[in-house]
Amino acid sequence: MKTCLDCLPCFVRQILDAGRLISEDPAVHEEILRESLQDLANENWNNTPPVIAQRLHKKLKTKTGINDLYRDQKKAHNELALHLLPKLRADVSTSDDPLTSAAHFAIAGNIIDLGAKNGLSENEVLSAVEHASEEPLEGDLDAFRTAVENAESILYLGDNAGEIVFDRLLIEQLGPERVTLAVRGAPILNDALEEDARLAGLHDLVPIIGNGNDVPGTDLEQCNDKFRALFNSADLVISKGQGNFETLNENPRQIFFLFKVKCPMVANASGQPLGTHVLMEKAKQ
Amino acid sequence: MKTCLDCLPCFVRQILDAGRLISEDPAVHEEILRESLQDLANENWNNTPPVIAQRLHKKLKTKTGINDLYRDQKKAHNELALHLLPKLRADVSTSDDPLTSAAHFAIAGNIIDLGAKNGLSENEVLSAVEHASEEPLEGDLDAFRTAVENAESILYLGDNAGEIVFDRLLIEQLGPERVTLAVRGAPILNDALEEDARLAGLHDLVPIIGNGNDVPGTDLEQCNDKFRALFNSADLVISKGQGNFETLNENPRQIFFLFKVKCPMVANASGQPLGTHVLMEKAKQ
Numbered sequence: 001m002k003t004c005l006d007c008l009p010c011f012v013r014q015i016l017d018a019g020r021l022i023s024e025d026p027a028v029h030e031e032i033l034r035e036s037l038q039d040l041a042n043e044n045w046n047n048t049p050p051v052i053a054q055r056l057h058k059k060l061k062t063k064t065g066i067n068d069l070y071r072d073q074k075k076a077h078n079e080l081a082l083h084l085l086p087k088l089r090a091d092v093s094t095s096d097d098p099l100t101s102a103a104h105f106a107i108a109g110n111i112i113d114l115g116a117k118n119g120l121s122e123n124e125v126l127s128a129v130e131h132a133s134e135e136p137l138e139g140d141l142d143a144f145r146t147a148v149e150n151a152e153s154i155l156y157l158g159d160n161a162g163e164i165v166f167d168r169l170l171i172e173q174l175g176p177e178r179v180t181l182a183v184r185g186a187p188i189l190n191d192a193l194e195e196d197a198r199l200a201g202l203h204d205l206v207p208i209i210g211n212g213n214d215v216p217g218t219d220l221e222q223c224n225d226k227f228r229a230l231f232n233s234a235d236l237v238i239s240k241g242q243g244n245f246e247t248l249n250e251n252p253r254q255i256f257f258l259f260k261v262k263c264p265m266v267a268n269a270s271g272q273p274l275g276t277h278v279l280m281e282k283a284k285q
Numbered sequence: 286m287k288t289c290l291d292c293l294p295c296f297v298r299q300i301l302d303a304g305r306l307i308s309e310d311p312a313v314h315e316e317i318l319r320e321s322l323q324d325l326a327n328e329n330w331n332n333t334p335p336v337i338a339q340r341l342h343k344k345l346k347t348k349t350g351i352n353d354l355y356r357d358q359k360k361a362h363n364e365l366a367l368h369l370l371p372k373l374r375a376d377v378s379t380s381d382d383p384l385t386s387a388a389h390f391a392i393a394g395n396i397i398d399l400g401a402k403n404g405l406s407e408n409e410v411l412s413a414v415e416h417a418s419e420e421p422l423e424g425d426l427d428a429f430r431t432a433v434e435n436a437e438s439i440l441y442l443g444d445n446a447g448e449i450v451f452d453r454l455l456i457e458q459l460g461p462e463r464v465t466l467a468v469r470g471a472p473i474l475n476d477a478l479e480e481d482a483r484l485a486g487l488h489d490l491v492p493i494i495g496n497g498n499d500v501p502g503t504d505l506e507q508c509n510d511k512f513r514a515l516f517n518s519a520d521l522v523i524s525k526g527q528g529n530f531e532t533l534n535e536n537p538r539q540i541f542f543l544f545k546v547k548c549p550m551v552a553n554a555s556g557q558p559l560g561t562h563v564l565m566e567k568a569k570q
Contacts (some may be wrong), residue, residue: 005301005314008322009294016290029290030330037293037326041319 001246003045003052004265011040011049015056017118021069022060032060049265050217050243053115057188058214068187070114070161077112077162077190078199080122084129085165091133092169099145101133102170107258107277108132109166110159110241114190115216116262125162128260138272139279144256147281151235154179156206157218159241159259164192165200167240170258174238176205180230186214191243217243220251242266254284286531288330288337289550296325296334300341302403306354307345317345334550335502335528338400342473343499353472355399355446362397362447362475363484365407369414370450376418377454384433385426386418387455392543392562393417394451395444395526399475400501401547410447423557424564429541432566436521439464441491442503444526444544449477450485452525459523461490465515471499476528502528505536527551539569 012033019032036056043052061067088105095101111128114120148154156171156179158164164183171179181202184191197208212224218239220228231237237255239248245257249269257280261267267274297318304317321341328337346352373390380386396413399405433439441456441464443449449468456464466487469476482493497509503524505513516522522540524533530542534554542565546552552559 005304005311005318006298008301008318009297012294012297013291016293026290033290033293034326037322041322041326045315 001048001249001265001269003047003049004268005045006265007049007052008040010263011052011056012037013118014053014115015060017114018057018060018069022064022066032063035059035063048217048219048247050215050247051219054188054213054215054219070187070190073114074161074190074192074196076122077125077160078165078196080125081109081112081162081165082200084126085168088129088166088169089172092173099148099170099173100137100141102173103141103144103258103279104132104135104137104277105129105166106163106170106240107137107260107279108135109163110258110260111262112160112162112190113242113262114160116242129166132277135277137279138276140256140281141279143281144279147236147254147256148174152178153234154236154238155230155234156181157237157239157241157244158183158192158197159244160190161192161196162190163240164196164202168200168202168205170238171202171206179206180234181206181208182211182218182227182230183208184214184216185210185212185224188214188216191216215243215247217241217245217247219247245270249282251282252285255282256280257282286333286534286550286554288332288334289553290330291550292334292337293325295548296337296341297322298403299338299400300345302399303342303345303354307349307351317348320344320348333502333504333532335500335532336504339473339498339500339504355472355475358399359446359475359477359481361407362410362445363450363481365410366394366397366447366450367485369411370453373414373451373454374457377458384430384455384458385422387458388426388429388543388564389417389420389422389562390414390451391448391455391525392422392545392564393420394448395543395545396547397445397447397475398527398547399445401527414451417562420562422564423561425541425566426564428566429564432521432539432541433459436519437463438519439521439523440515440519441466442522442524442526442529443468443477443482444529445475446477446481447475448525449481449487453485453487453490455523456487456491464491465519466491466493467496467503467512467515468493469499469501470495470497470509473499473501476501500528500532502526502530502532504532530555534567536567537570540567541565542567 015036019029108128211227213222261276300321304314393413496512498507546561
């Protein structure tokens with residue numbers, strides 16, 4: 001999806017949040033904000049929102065020399081999620097429908113998104129996970145089940161740190177022997193990198209590949225050849241999170257999108273209300 | 286209060302809302318937004334938020350030749366409020382404490398603020414009024430009562446159209462013979478003008494003066510001499526709404542601010558949580 005004009009206020013907020021992580025000096029925040037407003041005024045708004053976010057953050061990285069601004073928050077979210085994992089795995093294994101149960105937790109974990117919202121509290125994460133199975137799961141669950149049963153190869157597109165631990169539950173149910181996990185190729189916001197997937201123990205289960213870039217989504221033009229080959233050849237692509245949806249929702253291949261609707265623009269593009277847990281099939285075009 | 290960096294995303298949203306009222310053409314919205322981002326990048330952020338809003342809207346007025354963009358919405362809000370007035374007046378007159386009851390309604394009416402939020406529905410207004418007296422009124426009610434009892438002259442600073450009808454209930458309780466009502470001197474957002482105050486029948490009760498400018502607040506430097514003289518000489522100044530608070534909260538004179546807290550920055554400056562109905566005395570400094 002293209003960037004909507006309504007995304008502009010959100011970019012300004014996101015960059016202000018990043019500025020406050022970089023420094024405690026209001027003069028630094030102001031300088032970053034003034035430059036970002038200028039850049040946004042001149043930006044090509046036909047880009048997807050994640051590509052514009054990438055550009056804004058890239059400039060911050062160059063300016064400050066800080067490459068992984070969200071490292072501490074990612075670490076905290078990974079640890080919180082790992083702490084919850086045994087209980088959730090037990091819940092999945094005793095569920096009447098472990099695949100659905102695991103999908104519920106994976107989507108609930110998508111709340112851990114520091115691009116969509118600043119100041120996410122531990123309690124918000126705990127509450128999202130606790131109430132995960134009570135949330136209605138909007139979408140194409142039967143089609144998903146059938147696609148999973150029939151796929152010999154599955155490419156799973158990860159989204160955020162912390163959330164990647166919950167993805168593990170779903171990957172365990174999918175049958176790890178068929179799955180390859182893709183993560184971002186370089187730090188951006190709190191998006192999961194290979195180190196986050198390894199921390200979740202996923203390297204013992206599945207091959208992990210970095211997609212070669214730092215878009216907080218999946219911008220195929222910027223992805224490396226290995227990723228693109230897998231994306232084109234996999235029987236099934238499972239895409240987690242808003243950023244992957246925003247960059248792939250117009251792609252011609254069949255994809256199952258799993259995410260929590262966290263902004264009005266994605267609500268509009270997906271046809272699902274704000275807050276909804278979505279499991280959506282986009283059929284091959 | 287100075288503009289906070291957190292006000293910047295909100296300005297961008299406000300201008301996008303205005304652009305959508307001006308035209309249905311996305312190219313026009315984009316042009317307005319690009320120019321406003323540029324202007325905001327170069328703005329003096331030591332100004333109060335209402336003064337920056339004034340400048341952004343002034344540029345829109347010049348560009349489009351549309352002077353009163355919110356005319357239709359103001360008319361609709363005035364009519365809705367006038368429809369509610371007889372019932373609310375009866376509630377006030379049978380109340381054990383008519384002054385507090387009228388203050389409640391006047392503050393509830395402050396929800397009609399199209400600067401703080403776009404797309405306000407009739408139901409939101411009705412619900413705010415219906416539940417007005419259940420809302421806790423944070424502040425200095427006893428000091429307010431005493432100040433009202435002792436004042437020979439009261440300057441009442443109006444805020445928005447529609448809301449001005451609810452202000453009438455409070456002005457009736459204050460004793461109209463002592464009150465002068467000030468409104469904006471020219472159209473800005475949905476702020477009340479003399480025509481709105483007349484529609485509420487206030488011209489039969491009190492003298493009405495325009496303050497001589499189109500700041501969505503009270504920027505004394507831009508106010509006319511008549512307004513400033515009244516502001517300085519009145520025994521009591523009652524200030525309605527966030528915009529008046531944002532422009533006068535650092536003024537040295539005693540003022541009673543009545544408003545609903547509608548943004549985190551005003552929550553911070555007032556020390557009251559988002560959503561609170563505030564009746565706050567600022568003592569003479």
